Amino acid sequence: MGMIPREEATVAIVGVGGLGAPAALALAHAGIGRLLLVDDDEVDRSNLHRQILFRDCDVGRSKLEATVDGLARRRVKTRVETRTGRLSPGHSELVAGADVIVECSDNFATKFLAADVARLAGKPIVHGAAIRWIGTAFAVGPEGGPCYRCLFEDIPAGAQAGCDIAGVVGPVCGIIGAMQAQLALEVLDGKAPFGTLVSLDGLRDDLRVRRIRGRTGCALCGTTRTIDAIDAARYQASSSSED
Amino acid sequence: MAVIVRIPTPLRSLTGGNEEVNVEEAATVADVINSLEAKHAGMKDRLLDEKGVRKFINIYVGEEDIRFLEGLRTPVKDGEQISIVPAIAGGA
Numbered sequence: 480m481g482m483i484p485r486e487e488a489t490v491a492i493v494g495v496g497g498l499g500a501p502a503a504l505a506l507a508h509a510g511i512g513r514l515l516l517v518d519d520d521e522v523d524r525s526n527l528h529r530q531i532l533f534r535d536c537d538v539g540r541s542k543l544e545a546t547v548d549g550l551a552r553r554r555v556k557t558r559v560e561t562r563t564g565r566l567s568p569g570h571s572e573l574v575a576g577a578d579v580i581v582e583c584s585d586n587f588a589t590k591f592l593a594a595d596v597a598r599l600a601g602k603p604i605v606h607g608a609a610i611r612w613i614g615t616a617f618a619v620g621p622e623g624g625p626c627y628r629c630l631f632e633d634i635p636a637g638a639q640a641g642c643d644i645a646g647v648v649g650p651v652c653g654i655i656g657a658m659q660a661q662l663a664l665e666v667l668d669g670k671a672p673f674g675t676l677v678s679l680d681g682l683r684d685d686l687r688v689r690r691i692r693g694r695t696g697c698a699l700c701g702t703t704r705t706i707d708a709i710d711a712a713r714y715q716a717s718s719s720s721e722d
Numbered sequence: 723m724a725v726i727v728r729i730p731t732p733l734r735s736l737t738g739g740n741e742e743v744n745v746e747e748a749a750t751v752a753d754v755i756n757s758l759e760a761k762h763a764g765m766k767d768r769l770l771d772e773k774g775v776r777k778f779i780n781i782y783v784g785e786e787d788i789r790f791l792e793g794l795r796t797p798v799k800d801g802e803q804i805s806i807v808p809a810i811a812g813g814a
Binding site: 494496497498499520526583584585586587590607608609610611612613614615630631632633634635647652655676678680682683687689690691692694 | 730731732741776777778780782785787789790805807809810811812813814
């Protein structure tokens with residue numbers, strides 16, 4: 480990818496919670512021209528310790544509305560557009576209009592859907608996740624190799640603990656969300672370390688970087704790939720807990 | 723021969739909260755997992771299914787994913803560090 484000027488760039492953020500809030504803040508202050516935000520949730524009081532764009536008075540409001548207001552209070556010049564609802568196969572126009580996708584969702588179904596949509600549209604994507612004291616960030620290039628499915632092949636069976644059950648430490652979200660923003664900026668600058676998995680263990684103050692290899696058998700980007708279209712049924716195998 | 727296994731937060735409920743487990747007398751990753759299971763029952767089921775390492779679990783010997791080495795037959799050396807990296811879903 481060549482360099483894309485920040486003021487001309489569009490970044491789509493999937494989920495504006497613990498990761499999406501610091502990512503949106505960092506990207507807006509970095510001068511990104513347009514942010515496209517997707518979320519279906521409302522602000523809960525238990526979110527406030529980590530979802531740093533929200534205030535007490537935002538409890539009960541749409542996270543999208545509260546994020547737009549939170550960014551406006553910082554007087555950023557970024558144009559902010561919103562799409563209410565979870566990322567779905569119907570959001571293809573959103574993906575098509577983005578230069579990079581920042582995936583900050585809290586469930587595997589959305590993470591795998593975002594990975595597949597990005598790969599099929601030929602868009603780079605920066606994945607992030609955080610739970611308890613650990614977090615990961617992973618930038619994937621438009622051609623994959625490696626992609627999220629090279630790393631984690633498919634949606635885990637059964638419910639997985641989310642932040643509402645397992646808990647998450649606020650600063651871990653802040654670090655990972657900011658790191659996702661940094662990786663997105665590197666993508667726009669044409670300098671992204673695609674295929675590098677960054678893992679944070681907050682309890683050990685340990686930040687580890689691993690080079691991930693593409694798998695030839697990957698269903699999304701391997702030589703014998705089988706995913707060439709979005710089938711909504713593929714993403715209903717898991718219903719993890721949601722914030 | 724002893725190796726150190728780094729336990730990710732989601733699996734520490736099986737190790738009494740311990741972040742690391744020392745495993746003695748292991749020649750391969752499979753040996754390491756069997757030793758983990760002997761010390762901390764339930765660990766094997768969290769890491770493996772009937773086909774091998776679960777799809778949403780990555781196991782590293784040093785910095786290398788065992789899928790690109792010899793899988794569960796990957797040899798381990800004395801003092802080597804084994805890391806378990808599960809997919810995590812949180813973020814909201």
